[in-house]
Amino acid sequence: MKKVTDIADLAEKLRGGNRRALARAITLVESGRADHRAEALSLLEAVGTDRQALRIGMSGTPGVGKSTFIESFGLMLTGLGRRVAVLAVDPSSARSGGSILGDKTRMDHLARDPNAFIRPSPSQTQLGGVARRSREAVALCEAAGFDVVLIETVGVGQSETMVAQMADLFVLLLAPAGGDELQGVKRGIMEMADLILVNKADGNLREQALRTCADYAGALRLLRKRAQDPAGFPKALTVSAIETQGLDTAWADMQALADWRRETGVWDQTRADQAGFWFAEDVRQGVLQWLQEDEATRTRMQAAEARLRAGEISPAVAAAEVLAPLRGEKP
């Protein structure tokens, strides 16, 4: 029963705040192996769900200064006595052969802070796979007693939607833009943002950052009408990650919004809805995985494909033959 002991021991160390145990636990939930999966489920059950961090989703395209922002913001939070975890969700990392997100060398000071934990994006071919593992990593960070979990992503495809589904707040980081252009920010992302932070409000970009911020403040008023927003939200602010300006205001706003959501019940409702979303998504992914891995199904797939290639049957008929057992028919 060595495995059971391992899981219990790992869960205990993790709940004690041990960062190496947390790293090992995340590696376990990121694994694609079936036996690891079973252990990961046991671990998730063992660590429980009694602790909640403030989960902040954050998106920003390359060049807006995301790493610098996270380092400055993270250090400010640890300076306030908070424990901060940074996780990256990058669906493109499978292609580029490695993620630059959550790169510890770009968050040098934060990486060495004993009250911080930084984890790069898992390498996965499928966004669904990356998202599930990241969401479970968030749960593990909460169980390890982190107060704030920053989940960063880039504006690629569906990744922001996925991150928003695992966050309590969603922050969009932008750079100052020229003139009246809105940097090609997708409408859907604007609608998700609780807080827009226009970074690089320093030196000769300060004026431009203020104008960009005003543009976005106007766009936010037009774009989003949600019952679950208190007065003043969503909001656009300027910050300077390099000069650590405006980070305290941004943090105060995040806390105010989180408090309001906790008090009104929006927080609990959102978390319950998110759990439902991930449940449905896990079932969907699980069925597709079964399709690829189940031995009998694969044998039927190969037989049907051979008949298809020989021109004996159409793709639709070939598919129906593979799926027959699911429908209670004889294969």
Add this chain to the structure above:
Amino acid sequence: MKKVTDIADLAEKLRGGNRRALARAITLVESGRADHRAEALSLLEAVGTDRQALRIGMSGTPGVGKSTFIESFGLMLTGLGRRVAVLAVDPSSARSGGSILGDKTRMDHLARDPNAFIRPSPSQTQLGGVARRSREAVALCEAAGFDVVLIETVGVGQSETMVAQMADLFVLLLAPAGGDELQGVKRGIMEMADLILVNKADGNLREQALRTCADYAGALRLLRKRAQDPAGFPKALTVSAIETQGLDTAWADMQALADWRRETGVWDQTRADQAGFWFAEDVRQGVLQWLQEDEATRTRMQAAEARLRAGEISPAVAAAEVLAPLRGEKP
């Protein structure tokens, strides 16, 4: 045995070139009902795959004059004695509440031509569903003896990829652009195009169309290197759908490319690969559909979701409970 007679009768009329039978057959493959699905599969088997049309995939954003082009091009083909079918694949039609693609009122003359058949996009919520039904509609048009099947789509998400997977040739229709901008055409679409047609090469847009065409010809040379292209392809041409200029050249190029592909075996290989693609896609869609429709699975889903909502289990554990029978475990 009424159903069997119906299918056989429908198949016979369809193979006789009857357009009403073809329309009924397409309605059958577009239906989401399980009993219709079974009939659709019988019909697809009954009509066979011995006839092949030239399948031309065509994409172009609204405003490039797609309907006008298809009407002019289609009438030219029927004038040459060819029978032409036009099918639309529009994944956005579910949202907009109806497709403008393949709208018969916008292709007035072609719609009344006895040698033409026009079918608007099916209303479906899922692109996968639209694509499968469209591909089966293409097969029915071929069985009904049409010589050319035009499959038109708009540049929305994955729809062009889907259409390319059911076409022998892929044509991109564009409007003249200002200066050196390439109209935000996605790189992936450029790489799919065998022929780029710059429309509206008439009146005071003629010069601009020629410049745009030259830009795209240059871009095509840079972007695509495929072993299965003969010399000179992919190619960019100017056309004027309104003045019916350049359509004959475009048709000659399409035929030359199709002949080359038939002679070299690229045609058969591509069709075999496409059949494999759709087989895998059908299996994937079928499994996801089973998930939604299977009674026992739905019952398990509801039970697991109730426990999830009550906070008794995590999304991952809830999903594992639903999927247990697939893995040969007791539910």
